Amino acid sequence: MKIGIFFGGPSREREISFAGGRTVYDNLDKALFEAVPVFVDSSGNFILLNWEFIYKGTIRDFYPPVSALPASRVPVQLYFESLGELSPEEQDRIISEVGRRVEPRELATLIDFAFLALHGPGGEDGAVQGLLEWYGIPYSGSGILPSAFGIDKVAQKKLLKALGQPTPDFRLITAEEWDAADPEATLSYLVRELGLPLVFKAPRQGSSIGISILREADVAQFAAAIERSLFRKTVTQTEWQALSDAQKISWLQRLVDIREGIGLPVILELPVASDQLSVADEPSSTANRQPATGNRQLIYRPEELLDALNERLATADSVRLTSVEGESQVLVEGFVQGREFSCIVLEDPNGQPLALPPTEIVKGEEMFDYRSKYLPGLARKITPIDLPEADIERIRQQAQMMFATFGFQVYARLDGFIQAADGTIFLNDPNTTSGMLPASFFFHQAAEIGLNPSQFLTYLIRTSLAARRRAGLRPVKLAAQLARLDAAVAARAAGEQQRIKVAVIMGGYSSERHISVESGRNIYEKLSSSVKYEPVPVFLTGSSAEFRLYVLPINVMLKDNADDIREKIEHHEAGHETHPILARIRQEAHSITSTYAGQTATQPRQVSFEELAGMVDEVFIALHGRPGEDGALQQRLEKLGLPYNGSGVASSQVTINKFDTNRRLREAGLRVAGHRMAARTEWEADAESFFRALETQFPYPFIAKPADDGCSSAVKKIKNRAELEAFTHLIFRDQEDLLPADATTLSLGFKEEFPRKEAFLVETLIDRDGAAHFLEVTGGLLTHWGPDGELEIEVFEASEALATGEVLSLEEKFLAGEGQNITPARYAPDPQERQRISEEVKKELRRVAEILQIQGYARIDAFVRVRSNGEVEVLIIEVNSLPGMTPATCIFHQTALAGYTPYQFIDRILEFGKQRTEQQQAVVAG
Known part of the structure; x- marks a missing residue:
């Protein structure tokens, strides 16, 4: 079955949609489905995306392509909408560099089913659902009406009030009312009616975008919260002129961030009296799309905005910036003091709602914002929520009731609070399309009933087909599709024992343990959806003196981070039984898991290295730092004859130590700090x-x-x-x-x-040192055995790494939507000169690999100076013998340019390790 994965879109959540679409693309069971990536740009164009672009870190890394970007002195990557009004021909030229435009009428010839990983307006509001129904294409999730209802927070609250369901008291403030209001009087009214703290929400956004909490009656903070939800920003002359040039750039970068700022394009306007406002001045008006005159100016690009602010604030006391995609009203709620949770509700095979175990979101005083949601380790998820069994069951019942009341279909994520004082449950902000990152609530809770991501996606596709058929969409055709899918699922289960078993070892005890888990999970997911491999997740903990290995069930592997996994293991070893709620839900879900998982979730199980060798055929080490990259684990595996990925013992012992690595490279004549x-x-x-x-x-x-x-x-x-x-x-x-x-x-x-x-x-500190061009790069490589048994080293095109701070951060390297990596690196504007410099850099990286005897694969970080006479200097920073393999890491961007999908790259790594072990055993036997 051809599954069209729709991702990207026009909303502020497009980066999470992009990363979620990649997760779906990678996790679709390759024995059942063919993935067809349909990228939706911010103008609503459907693009049949070339597969290699799926593995870019962010949308802005490939779209719009570099050839379409205007010259800019402001270091901000642009989205498509910042190119301004483009003709269809201009759009087609840009689209042709990443794929091809697909007209809606073509979709039915390209796909059998649409999996919607779109978020927010244009994705989960019924619009794309209606288009797909028009062309008779079945799709995932809720239908048109429940989708439209699910995105409208105001309509939801009105219905909950009408039904007598608990929901925080609220008030609405329209943009017109706010423009005419006295802020101090408005704040006093809201505090009197709703109390403090107050919660401000953009009514049609998700991912905590446009949300603020006001804890004290401060008028300035209140005005800022209203502006945040309207996606406006008032800038005063005093604050602007107090910034240095560098600070203005930094301020601008935050402002145009579509997740935490207001984005582009914007309307810049000078203050006007409230009685001068008209409908044409509304931020959502089509008038905003036209070039501005007088007091109003439509601005598409960062440097235009910088120039306009410098010019206007030289004379004006303040200006107001309004996103052209801003909101027209703000939802203000009373703050609920309670435990926060999130609950996925599914349709069971009979079409009845089934609530999975609710997850508690544990954090400090800070808000559970976009960053906390999507970066492992920042907020903890505890499943099920730590409450008496009766309270958990009440949460589930109310979630199932809301699911049915709102007419949701297939699945939804319902968020809420339970008050400590009286146990009142407040449900709010249902999501008809949940975030689909590997450790999101979506997969996290499904794992508690024993479904891995690949199996869960299969179930959702099957359930969606049934829901569309029940709703009357081409019932005869969909009945045949359902029958074919059921037969294929049964055949897939029968062939499960024939796959190669690979232990994926993740975790560890270093500061890199969370990233190791992310890498391990990504490897697990790539292998589990393949026809060839059956991965076995293994968690390593302990110390350098003693390694402890635990085979993980899927529900433990998908805990939020390494510390949560370790805690779950310790909980089990202390003799704690399975939580009664989990046992009950697993029983309720038995009809699902018996078909799609084969067996329900179990407990972590400690194994020795010898036991592991009896369970699996080979090992993928997804550890970073010590242990893993230091040769200790490799030594243990070699004794047992288990093939593994990456370099051998001796090379790993050198590359783990940056001082020894640099010393050896310096002695060999390479440049190092x-x-x-x-x-x-x-x-x-x-x-x-x-x-x-x-x-x-x-x-x-x-x-x-x-x-x-x-x-x-x-x-x-x-x-x-x-x-x-x-x-x-x-x-x-x-x-x-x-x-x-x-x-x-x-x-x-x-x-x-x-x-x-x-x-x-x-x-x-490595700096420019007078070079004409200076940049930081990271380059991957892969080794192969040549026909004569000699080691061959394939060096990929390096990525240019752009740090927003003084050094590249953890988030920029590994968090989807955060890092700015440009692949291939921009060594020079002229293509031939760029390639000449690239070959020089690759030659140096190959020398590093030869000197350090690297095998398998690696990532080498370096700075590159290009002198005015064309001389190229490569200064090596460090070598990673087991580089991060998270979904967003740039090594996958590089391998895509070389023609390898991530799965093919991982397969080559495993095959190399197997051949190396066979060679070693042949030498011993000979």
Whole structure:
């Protein structure tokens, strides 16, 4: 069956939709389905996307393509809408670089079914559902009416009120009312009617976009909250002129971010009296689409906005910026003080709602915002919510009732709160299309009944076909499709025992453990949806003295992060039984799991290395840092004759240590930064001498980082003595918790990991040094056995890494929608010159691999200087022998350019490891 995956779209959630669409694309069972990627751009064009672009980190990394981007002095990647009004011919030219435009009438010839991974307006509001019904194409999720209802928070609240269901009291403020209002009087009214805190929402947005909480009666904060929900921003002359040029750029970057700012295009207008406003001044009016005159100006691009702000605020006291896709009203609610949860409700095979175990969202005072939702480790998800069994069952019953009342179909995600005082349950903000990232609630809760992502998607496609047939969409045709799918699912289950078993080892105990879990899950999902491999998830914990291995059931593997997985293992080892609610739901879901999973979820099980060798045919190590990249695990596997991915023992022992790696490369004549190790014993003996010695050898600013951790963990640009002292105190600290004053000095991010070490690496800061062009790159490679048994090294086109801060952050490397990686790297505007420089860089990266005897695959980070005479200098930063394999990492962008899908790349890595083991065994036998 050809499954069209619709992703992207015009909404502010398009990056999460893009990442979710990739998850669906990768996890569709290849034995049952053929995935057809249908990217929807912000103008609503359907694009049959070339598969390699699916693996870009963000939409802006490929669309619009570089050839369509105007020259800009402001470092902000643009979305399609910033190109302005384009003719159909201009749009077709741009689209042709990434795929081809598909007219709606063509869809029925290309796909049998539409899987909708779109979010927000244009995706889950009934619009695309109506179009698909017009052409007779079955689709996933709810139909037209429940979708339209599911996106409208105001309509939902009115219905809940009418039905007497608990929902926080609310008021609506329209944009016109706000423009004419006295902010202080309005705030007093809302506080009197609803109390504090107040919650402000954009009524037709998801992913916590446009949401604020006001905890005190502060008029300035109140006005900012209203503006956030209307997607407006008032800028005063005083605040603008107080910013430096660099700060203005940074401010602009935040403003045009469609998730946390207001995006582009915007209307810039000077203040006008409220009695001068007309309908044409409304932000959502089509008048906004026309070039502005007088006090109103339509602005598409960042540098235009920068120039306009500089010009207008030279004379005006303030200006107002309004997104052309802003909201026309704000929903203001009373704050619910309670435990926050999220519950997925499915249709069972009989079309009845079945609530999965509700998940509690545990966080501090901060709001559960976009970043907390999608970056592992920032907010914890506890399933089921830690409440008495009767309360959990009440949440489930109310969720099922809302599902039925609103007429939802197939599945929905319902969020809510339960009050501690009286147990009142408030349900709000239903989502007819849940986020589909690997660790989202969607897959997280399905795993609790024993379905892995691939199996869950199969069930949803089958259930959606049945729902569309019940609703009268081409019943005879869909009956035949259902029969064929049921037969294929049964045949797939019968062939399950013939696949190659691969242990995917993830986790560990380093500061990189969360990213390791993300990598491991991604490998698991790529293999589980394949015809060839059957992955076995294995979690490694313990210490360098003793590894402990646990085979994980799918529900534990899909916990939010490594710490949650470890806690679940410890909970089981302490003798705790399965939660009664989970046991009940698994029984209720037996008709689903018996068909699609074969067996229900079990508990984690500790295994020895010897037992593991008896269970699997080979191993994929998804660990980062120690253990994993240091050769210790490889040694254990070699003794058991288990093939594994990546470099061998000797090479891994070198590349794990950045100091040893750089020393070897320098001795071989390659360029590296000046470096030395700074030991705790030196610091303890005489702290002042320790600091002076470093300052003498390394003028500020310089780089300080752990010698044997990667993933940007604790990599800091040290600019003065205070930062050096803070870094030293943190890395040499005795307690686990961070030292607050030192963390503040280093501007550590929320819940940022900072490892403890006995020594750290200090390096000269690599800078432009007068070069005509200077950029940071990361390049992947893959090794093959040649016909004569010699090792061949394939070096991919490197990616250019753009850091928004002083160094690349964890989020920029691994979080979907965050990092800005341009592949291939932009070494020069001229294509021939760019390729010449690229070949020089690849030659140096190949030398690194040869010197360090890298095998399998690796990622090498470097800086590149291009001198005015064309000379190319490559300065190596570090080598990762087991690079991150998260869905958004740029190594997949590079392999796509070389023609490998992520699955094919992983398959080559596994095949290489198997051939290496066969060669080693042949040598021993000979």
